Amino acid sequence: MRFLKHLAYPALALAMVLGTGQSAFAGELSYDNDDPITATIAGYSSRGMVSVLGEGQAVVVREAYPGSNVVYEPGNPAGSFVAVANGDREFALETVIEMKSAMAGSAPFSESYDGKFSLVTALSPNRTLVHVYGRAKFLDENNITSLADIKERKIPVRLGINRPGNLWARGHVDAILAEYGMTKEDIVSWGGTLSEERTGATIGMMKDARVDIEITGGFVPVGALIELNTVTPIRLVPMSEEVVQGVADRLGIAVGVIPGGSYAFSPDDQWTPASTHYIIAGPSATDEQVYKLAKALDTQLAAYHAMHPALASITRDEIVPNVAGIPLHPAAKAYYDSRK
Numbered sequence: 001m002r003f004l005k006h007l008a009y010p011a012l013a014l015a016m017v018l019g020t021g022q023s024a025f026a027g028e029l030s031y032d033n034d035d036p037i038t039a040t041i042a043g044y045s046s047r048g049m050v051s052v053l054g055e056g057q058a059v060v061v062r063e064a065y066p067g068s069n070v071v072y073e074p075g076n077p078a079g080s081f082v083a084v085a086n087g088d089r090e091f092a093l094e095t096v097i098e099m100k101s102a103m104a105g106s107a108p109f110s111e112s113y114d115g116k117f118s119l120v121t122a123l124s125p126n127r128t129l130v131h132v133y134g135r136a137k138f139l140d141e142n143n144i145t146s147l148a149d150i151k152e153r154k155i156p157v158r159l160g161i162n163r164p165g166n167l168w169a170r171g172h173v174d175a176i177l178a179e180y181g182m183t184k185e186d187i188v189s190w191g192g193t194l195s196e197e198r199t200g201a202t203i204g205m206m207k208d209a210r211v212d213i214e215i216t217g218g219f220v221p222v223g224a225l226i227e228l229n230t231v232t233p234i235r236l237v238p239m240s241e242e243v244v245q246g247v248a249d250r251l252g253i254a255v256g257v258i259p260g261g262s263y264a265f266s267p268d269d270q271w272t273p274a275s276t277h278y279i280i281a282g283p284s285a286t287d288e289q290v291y292k293l294a295k296a297l298d299t300q301l302a303a304y305h306a307m308h309p310a311l312a313s314i315t316r317d318e319i320v321p322n323v324a325g326i327p328l329h330p331a332a333k334a335y336y337d338s339r340k
Helices: 002-006 010-018 022-026 050-064 077-085 096-104 136-141 147-153 167-179 184-189 199-207 223-231 241-251 287-299 301-305 330-338
Strands: 038-042 069-073 091-094 118-122 128-135 158-160 193-195 213-218 234-236 254-258 270-275 278-281
Touching (some): 038 050, 050 301, 077 091, 167 270, 241 254
Parallel strands (some): 038 069, 038 091
Antiparallel strands (some): 118 278, 128 234, 128 270
C-alpha cells in the first residue's frame, strides 16, 4: 500500500483501497469543527475586480474559522496554476481557459497538467462578463456599430488586448475576433496597433485618445468604465447573440447579458460571453482545507455578497463547480453532499 502516499488526495486514496469509489467515500468525509486552517490561494493581479474573488474566498474562511491564516497571493494565472499543480501552493484562482490550456499542455504551459488538479468552489458563476467598448468619438467618426465594420472596411484601430500573461483576456480577444473572421495580425496589417497593457493602463491611454477599443472583462457594473465615461465618452460595441454563442462554444463558457441601464452609455441589453472564476486545489491541499473552503463560502455567503454588487445574487447552488472533464475534489463534494 505504499503507493497511497503518492496519491494527490487522501480521500481518494482511501476510497480506492476500500473499493467504494471517490464519490462514495466523499459522502462520509466531514470536518465539522472550528479548527483554523492555513493556506495560500495563488491568483491573478493584485489589482482589478478578479482580486475581489480571491480576497473574498480568504475572508470568508477567516470569518468561518477564526484564527485561520488564508491569504490571497497575487501573481499571474499561468504561474499560479503551475504552482498549484506542482504542489508549491494549495489553491489557485483560475478559469476554464487556463484549465483547458493546462490540460492540453498548450502555450504557455510546457506540459499537460491533466489529472493534477480539481475543483473546489465557483466564485463568480457566469458573472465575469466581457466588455467590448470604445471611445464614442472614434466609433462615430468611423461609423462603427459592430466589430464586423472593422473587418469589412479594414479600419485601422488601436485595440487593447491586455497583457500576454492574462490568458482569460487573450483567449476572449482571439475568440471574438475569430467570430468576425479576423486575427490580431489582421488588425496590424490594416494599419492598427495592439495595446498589451492591463485594463487600468489601457483606460488611461483611452483618456488620452491613444487606444480606440478594448476587449476586457469584469463584474457589472465596472466602476472604472463609469468613471472613464465622465471624462472620455465611451460606448459598448454590440455583439449579436449568434456571435456570442460562437465565442461561448469556442471557449467552453456561457452566454450572458449586460442588462440595459447598467451604464449610462448602454441603455439596451447587450449579449456578451459570460465566464466563471474557480478555486482549484492541487496535490498539497488537504481534505480539511478543501472542505473548509467550500463550507466557508457556503455558510458565509451573505458576507461574500457584500463584496461587489455583481456577487449579491449568487446562490448556494451556483457556488458548486461543474465543469465537464474536470473533477470536483472529494472533500468539496463531501461538503456539498452534506447539505442535502
